[in-house]
Each structure stands twice: as C-alpha cells, then as structure tokens.
Amino acid sequence: MLELVPQAYTRVDEAFDCLQTAIVKGDLIPGEKIGEVELCSRFHLTRGPLREALGRLESRGLLIRRPHAGVKVVSVSADELIELYRIRELMEGLAARQAAERMTDAEIAALRATLDTHETMIEQAQGQAYYQAEGDYDFHHRIATGSRNTKLTQMLLGDLYYMVRMYRYRLSTSSGRPHMALGEHRNIVDAIASRDGELAEFLMKRHIHAARKNIEQKIRDGELTI
Amino acid sequence: MLELVPQAYTRVDEAFDCLQTAIVKGDLIPGEKIGEVELCSRFHLTRGPLREALGRLESRGLLIRRPHAGVKVVSVSADELIELYRIRELMEGLAARQAAERMTDAEIAALRATLDTHETMIEQAQGQAYYQAEGDYDFHHRIATGSRNTKLTQMLLGDLYYMVRMYRYRLSTSSGRPHMALGEHRNIVDAIASRDGELAEFLMKRHIHAARKNIEQKIRDGELTI
C-alpha cells in the first residue's frame, strides 16, 4: 500500500551528485572559471541536465553563475566559515531540542549505535580526519531529521551541511578534537534519551560553539589558511 | 569602472519570478497537480527555462517535483507555519545583532525612513493587510542584508521569506497588530542605531515571538484555517 518507491534516479540527480562531490572534495577549484561543455565531457553529461543541476547548486550556494559568463565555484573566506558556525549553533540547538521531544526510541537507539561505530572509527583510523568527519556528519544528520521540523531539516541538510563538508575536505581536518567531540555527542544523546529538550539544546550549542572556537584558534595560529 | 551591470535578465529569471509570485499570491493552488505544458502556455514560456525555474523553486521548498509525475505546489500545515516562526526567531535575532555591529549610518537612516513610510501606509491603507505586510517584509529584508552575513542573508531571503509571504497572502492577513509591530520595529532600530547588538537581538526575538503567539492564538480561535 504505502510503497515508498525508490524515487526514480534521473540524469539531473546524477549530474547534481557528481558536481556536488567534485566541489566538496576539491576536484573543482574555487574561483576557477569553468565552461559547461568542459563539465559535460568531464562528467559524461549533456547540457540539459547539467544546467538544471547547476541551478540547484547555485541555490544551495555552492557555485555562482553569471549569465553569459560561466560558472565559478564559490571561494570562501575564513570569516564566512565562522559565520556558518554561528548559524549552525542556533539552528542545531533548536534541532536538538525538538529531537529530544520527537525522536522515537528506535531512532535514539540507532543514534547510539552510530556513536559506537564512530568510536571504533576514531581508534582504528587514527588521524584519518576523513572518516571522522563522515561520522560526525552522520550524527548531526540524524538529529536534524529527528527534529521533525521540515524547514529546519531542509535548511540544515540542503544548505549548511554541504558547506561544512566542503570546508572539512578542503582544510583536510576534522574538528581536530575527535575524542572530546565524541564525549560531547554522547552527552547530547543522553539528554535526548531522557527527553530533556532544554539540556539537549544547551549541550548542542556548546558543542558547536567549542568547534567554532577551535577553528578560530587554528586560524589565528596560521594552521588553517583559506 | 565598477559598473555593476544590470545583471542580464534571462528567461529563467522571468519564469522564476512568474511562478514565484503566482505561488505566493495563490494563483497556483497548493496540492493541485499541474503539467509543464500548461504552465508554459499560461505564462508564455518554453519548457527549457521553465524546467530550470522549477528546479530553483523546488530547492527553495515552494513546490515538490516527482520524476515523471509532475509538480505540486507545497501544501502547508499550521504546525509548519509555527515551526517557521521558531526558526525565524533565532536567525533574525542573529541578523539583528550583526546588523547592529555592521550596518552603516546611511543604512540605518534608510531603515528609519522605511519605518516612516510604513507608518503612513498603516494610517492611509487602513486594514489593507497587503501593504502592511509588504512594509514589514521590507523592514526585515533590510536588516537581513545589513547583517553582512552572506549565508544568513541567503537563507533568510532565499528560503524563509518566500514562505512567510506565501502564508501572508493566503491567510490574507498581516501580523494583525500593525501599530504594535511598528513600535517594536522602532525599538529595534533604536538598538541598532546605538550599536547595542545584544539588545537588538533580544528585541527582534521578542518581536517574532509575539508574532508567533499571535498566529497561534488565531489558529486556536479558528480565525485561521490552513
């Protein structure tokens, strides 16, 4: 009855995924002007689907398109990265609060399981920031959807996380403090499990605030150049 | 030298504007399934630009597109409207804080002028919610851009305000408390002018919180049915 179809995967989606990962992983260099035909040959696409995908990427803020002039991957400043974390602090705080009120017990259990695999990843892949970052991404992703707040989820997954992931790859560093972050994650889940929305919001805000301070420090020390 | 070109207006932009206002003003009924060819004939477009515009509208959350099945204007629940205001409360609070730190004196003067015209609008167009809503929109728009926070501006102008305007037209009501709202706006501008970011954030959050409570009350009273 409620079939939930695999949601036909079209060329536009294909193009979007290709370009998105290319941007996030840094295969497409920021600031570089790049033509549509070159993109087509490089990713084996035709211009129709490509153009629609470019439009979607533009509304997500990953690239800029000037009419008759071509596309450019966004080049981002250190300030803008900081601003991004300021926004995350607020929105993910709200997400955590609502997740505490609305997540099912099954979802919370799955969230805990995620943290366990994350822990083993940290131990095994020592220093491999990539996998750590993906685990972190997964954690925040689950809380966003768990908030059951349509628009909030859409904005977090559709706008902010792409950006954050892009920075992560470029700077080739996770938050740089994996063990501490994991502990903070566990505290947040505990707050959610005990249905304490206020505490969950507080902890999440502090968690992201700490991540921001960490980045600001690295920038001051010259470890991160953008 | 720094010419600031009128930024070539292409058919895609035309299509996007047409559809966006049609959705916001309610010419396109939510939930109604509508074909591409019909949209083309109705707005004098061809399918190429139309499809790109549809993609942009989809990422902005104004309509939903299922592959091979057509497009549908989003139908929105009362709960989702409330959620929207929760998000606004946080994000516009941050915008107000940063606007207080970063707006130029000229921008602040222009903001004050906006409020003056808004006041005359309220007196003249008594009860004409439409113009009141536009004035209110203008006010929040200026503060968003004044924050100088690229991503924040993009999310407010690109995601939330379209939604809010859509609801306003559909419910054919502004906040319903124009005089009080105007007073609150003036207080916010005063805080910005005295460069008190903390106060500006507080006042903005309270302003939107009040608007939300107002809407919740109306929904409870059955004045608003969505």
Next chain:
DNA sequence: ATCACACGGATTGTCAACAATCCTTCAGTA
C-alpha cells in the same frame, strides 16, 4: 606607452523534436 574601441571566436541561452516513464482506463476474473 597607455587607453579606447571594434572585431572575431567562444560560450551561454533558447528552442523544438525524440525517447522513456508513469497514470488512467478498461476489461476480465474471483
């Protein structure tokens, strides 16, 4: 030597036809 202007090449925007997919309708059967 520097600046302004025009021309050509290249690139993007637009269009109309073709192919792939889905939804509805209409039988047929339990």
Next chain:
DNA sequence: TACTGAAGGATTGTTGACAATCCGTGTGAT
C-alpha cells in the same frame, strides 16, 4: 461487486542544433 492486470495515452526526461551574448585580442589614436 471489488480487485488485479495490461494496454494506451499523456506527460516528463533528454538530446542536439540554432541564436544571442560576452570576453580577449589586436589595431589605432592620444
């Protein structure tokens, strides 16, 4: 009568060619 199944029509997805616009180069003048 209600439900399953398939076929047809309609709609969307895709493609390639055409038209409009911009950028870089080269020439000329100041």
